Amino acid sequence: MAEVTINNSPVHSDIIITYPYGVADSGYSCGWHTGVDFAPHGETENNPLIYPVKEGEVVYVNLTTTPALGVQVQILDDEGHYWRYCHMVAGSVQVSVGDTVTTQTPLGRMGDTGNVTGRHLHLECSTTQAWQCSTFVNPCDILGIPNVDNTIIHYEDSPEPPIPPTPVTNIVKKFPWQILTRNIRKKRRNYG
Numbered sequence: 001m002a003e004v005t006i007n008n009s010p011v012h013s014d015i016i017i018t019y020p021y022g023v024a025d026s027g028y029s030c031g032w033h034t035g036v037d038f039a040p041h042g043e044t045e046n047n048p049l050i051y052p053v054k055e056g057e058v059v060y061v062n063l064t065t066t067p068a069l070g071v072q073v074q075i076l077d078d079e080g081h082y083w084r085y086c087h088m089v090a091g092s093v094q095v096s097v098g099d100t101v102t103t104q105t106p107l108g109r110m111g112d113t114g115n116v117t118g119r120h121l122h123l124e125c126s127t128t129q130a131w132q133c134s135t136f137v138n139p140c141d142i143l144g145i146p147n148v149d150n151t152i153i154h155y156e157d158s159p160e161p162p163i164p165p166t167p168v169t170n171i172v173k174k175f176p177w178q179i180l181t182r183n184i185r186k187k188r189r190n191y192g
């Protein structure tokens with residue numbers, strides 16, 4: 001069973017992949033599972049807060065429990081990907097269209113609204129807001145996590161950005177004639 005730790009998990013405590021992206025499934029209009037499903041794991045509460053995996057702008061909110069995807073929030077990230085967070089608890093959504101969100105902005109709570117068999121987050125990613133079969137992207141690829149059933153995802157707050165290396169200050173600039181002389185010496189050695 002794989003375990004990974006990331007700083008942009010949709011839940012800020014442990015979750016587990018219960019249904020990977022791309023699995024053949026006639027229950028979806030594309031004929032396959034167009035998102036990845038996450039459920040609470042270990043000590044995580046039943047209806048944990050959901051956070052964006054990428055910062056961006058809220059472009060759509062559905063507060064009703066229908067249709068299939070239930071209560072959902074859509075976000076356009078800075079790289080042009082659309083994300084939708086589905087099946088949230090009715091009445092739990094904390095953002096509105098036009099809001100700017102970071103990976104620390106709570107969107108709502110994981111729930112079971114829409115067409116589901118149990119509580120989970122169905123997370124989708126697409127290159128267009130039309131959510132067509134040809135435009136879906138595997139969210140696991142972007143998150144850098146295995147697209148595999150039962151993968152446990154731990155959350156770790158963003159570490160400090162790495163300190164840039166100290167620039168070398170004592171560079172002795174070589175003049176072209178010095179380099180030339182050195183090359184000539186080398187050649188002489190070679191023929192020596």
Ligand SMILES: [Zn+2]
Pocket residue numbers: 019033035036037121122123
């Ligand atoms: Zn799903």
